[in-house]
Amino acid sequence: MAPQTPILDKFLGSVAELVQSRDGGKLQDFLQIEPPLSEIYQRMIEELRQRYQPGPRSDAELQQRCETLVPRTKGSSSWSAFPTFMRLYFSFLRDVNVENLLETYNMLRALLNQCVLALGDSQNGVVVLPTVLYLSKVLAKLAMGLDRQPELIAHILRMEGGADREDNAEKVTLVEQSANVVREAFIKCLTDRSGTPGPNGKPEGKRMGIYLMANLCLKLLFKCGKLRNAEQMFASISAQSPPLMHFPASQRVTYLYYLGRYLFANNLFYPAHIALQAAYEQCHRQAFKQRNLILTYLIPCNIIMGRFPSKALLQRPEAQGLAEQFEPLCRLIVRGDYLAFREYLSYESQQGQWFARKGILLTLRNRCEILVWRSFCRKVFIHGGFLGDPQAQGARGPPPFLYLHKLLVATNWLQTRSKMSLTNGTNHAPYTSAFGSQIISHPTDPDYIGLKDRLNISTNGTNDDHKLMEKYGDYLAPTAFFDEGGYLENNASGELIDGVPDSDYSDYSLDPYAEENILESQSALLMGELESILASLLTQGLIRGYLTHRNPRFAIPGARLRGALPTGFPNVWETIGTRESEDDSVPGWVKPAPAMLGGSALAGIGGRVVNLSGARPVGLQ
Structure with missing residues (x-):
């Protein structure tokens, strides 16, 4: 005789009543799976293990019992997926x-x-x-x-072979x-x-x-x-x-938070700012943890667009721990020290690791450095530029301008000061590099340490050369390579494919931007990079004016009414906001459709008379 299952029978009867009454909330309360389960569930599990032991036959019998939970039409269940789900639920509890x-x-x-x-x-x-x-x-x-x-x-x-999957498979x-x-x-x-x-x-x-x-x-x-x-x-x-406004506040806030983070990650900072700001404003005032999460992304989103957090905001309870990270960053942007800015956001720094954990380190690096250069150029212009002749009348006199060689001198001074701080003040020479960027400088890649002073190598050299060949032989002396004509050449003897260098390159570092002949001086290279940075600022609208290349200058025309600084260095937040606010829609945020033209929409313009006597025919210029 099969064991009796009184608790299971009662449970199935209750589930059938809930399905009949369509009480989904109460049904969810019944279908518990998280341990620790109450005693009544433990007794039902014992009944399942005694009456329906694992096996195809027992599972089929349990499936038949679950079929009675939903109405049947013409010999079959009208909701066939639900009995199968209930059978899997009981199997889950049992097994x-x-x-x-x-x-x-x-x-x-x-x-x-x-x-x-x-x-x-x-x-x-x-x-x-x-x-x-x-x-x-x-x-x-x-x-x-x-x-x-x-x-x-x-x-x-490992037992299931998961570790043996192909490495190239995602x-x-x-x-x-x-x-x-x-x-x-x-x-x-x-x-x-x-x-x-x-x-x-x-x-x-x-x-x-x-x-x-x-x-x-x-x-x-x-x-x-x-x-x-x-x-x-x-x-x-x-x-x-449907529009988001019809859903509860908790769902709205959570969704806008994730939508803002998604837009932020895709460099859509203005719509991200709108979504995160709405999430912050709609979040409950006592939900400090949630509001802190929102501010973690809302603040950098605004900083990137030139809007810094106020002290009042950073002193709120929900902003605890954020002032220590963002206030120094804002000060560095205002100061214009791009080297200190990079050091602050380096991954080795404590702040850099915090930003990396939040997923905003690279975005801040890439998007805020241009603001640092804007501040740097503005300070050099204030102290070394021509601000305009207040005695000039009408159109006489040149517009305010800045000779870029002064910006070059200031950059060299900034690099010298940074190098002095790194060497404890023992080196007073400005930073120079034989190849590549004069501004975007990075230490030698650790993988190439040892190549700098050992380029005069041969396959029959010293022990150091042999060590170098063991490490980089597949690059310096591969067994086969393609020549200039695109033909495969064998190199079984392991000769250096570029030959033994006939010049001493020990003073140069390995750099992907290296050229065979340096035709320009260090100052000319640096000047070219400074011109590129100013051109980028002009393109983005962060400064206003024009550049001259032959006699490198940055000039600010039309500055007589407002002054050189307001004209040439407009407010970053207002500049970006004015440009982006032309379309304030946020992708992914569903709002009610605007009222169609008609009905009440026409009530506000009824009775107006439009005079078309001066209108010209279509097509005439």
Whole structure:
């Protein structure tokens, strides 16, 4: 006689009632999986293990019992995916081994996959929407926990052959796998046809879970660094989602936070600023942790556009720990010391590592240095430029200008001071380099240390030469190479393919920008780079005026009314804001469609008379 299952019977009866009443929230409360489970669940698990032991026959019997949970039409279930999901749920409770984390993850992902299939039903799918969200959160928590501690499953992956995969094949992490499952649930919610579709509709049915699933999926994508996979999500939301304003504040804030971070990562700083600012303003005032996260990206987004945080903002409770990172950065930008700026944002520095953990280090490096050069040029102009003749009248006299050789001298002084600080003041020579950039200087690549003073090598040289050949022989003396004509030449003897150098290059460092003959002086090279930087500032509108090349100058015409500094060095934030605000739409943020021309929209212009007597025919110039 088969063992009795009174608790399982009662559980199935309660689930059937909840499905009949379409109470999805209560159903989610019933379908618990996270340990520790209560005693009633432990007793039901014992019944499952005694009555339905693992095996095809027992699983088929359990499937038949789950078929009674939903109405049947013409001998078959009208919602076939749900009984299968319930059978997998009971199998999960019966068979799961929490000590085997990878197996637990795979079982949970299969369970969520089946629940997503049940969510796809057009009539009853909305009942399992809270359950899908609950299982997705549990799966995401497990995946991110294993991602932080990969050693917990490393031995299991080796046993399963995971370590023998091809190196050139892109590995899909557990977090990314979880994001793919959650994205399927997001698609089911987004494509639901209940309610009014389009940007004018309100969330109904499964569409109420659009941003719940989107936020969880975005969290996983940011965790595994797959931001490109979020692009299609934002495009789908823009095309099919109801306006964001119809959803609860917690969902709005979370979504705008991830949207702002995505736009920031794609260098769309102005729309990112709008999204992050809205998230900060709508976030609850007591949610200090969440507001701190938003400010972590809102502040650098504004700094890049020339808007620095105020002391009042950095003194707020939610800004704790941010002033120590951003205030020195702002001071360096204002000071115009590009060498100190690079040192501050170097990865070896404590601040650089903090910015790197937040994922904004490279963006700050690339986008803020041009602001540093603007400040540097402005200071040199103030102290060494011609600000205009106040006694000149009308159009007489030259416009304000700056000789670029003064900027060159200031740059050399800045480099000298920096080198003196690095050498404890023992070297007073300005920084010079035989090849390449005079401004963008980097230390020698550690892989090439040893080549600088040993270029006169041969295959039959000293012990040092032999060591050098052992390390770089595949580059200096390969077994085969392509000649200038593109023909493959064998080099079995291992001769140096470029021959033994006949000149002493010990004074030069290996540099990708090296040339055979240096035709220009160091000052001319540096002047060329300074002209390029000023040209970039002019192109971006961060300074206004023109450059002369023959007699290198930066001139500021039209400065008689407002003055040289306001005209030639306009406010960066106002300049960028004016240009970007022409289109203040934010990709991925669905707002209500503007009222169509008609009805109340015409009420404000009724009764107006337009005089067209002076209008010319179309086509006339």
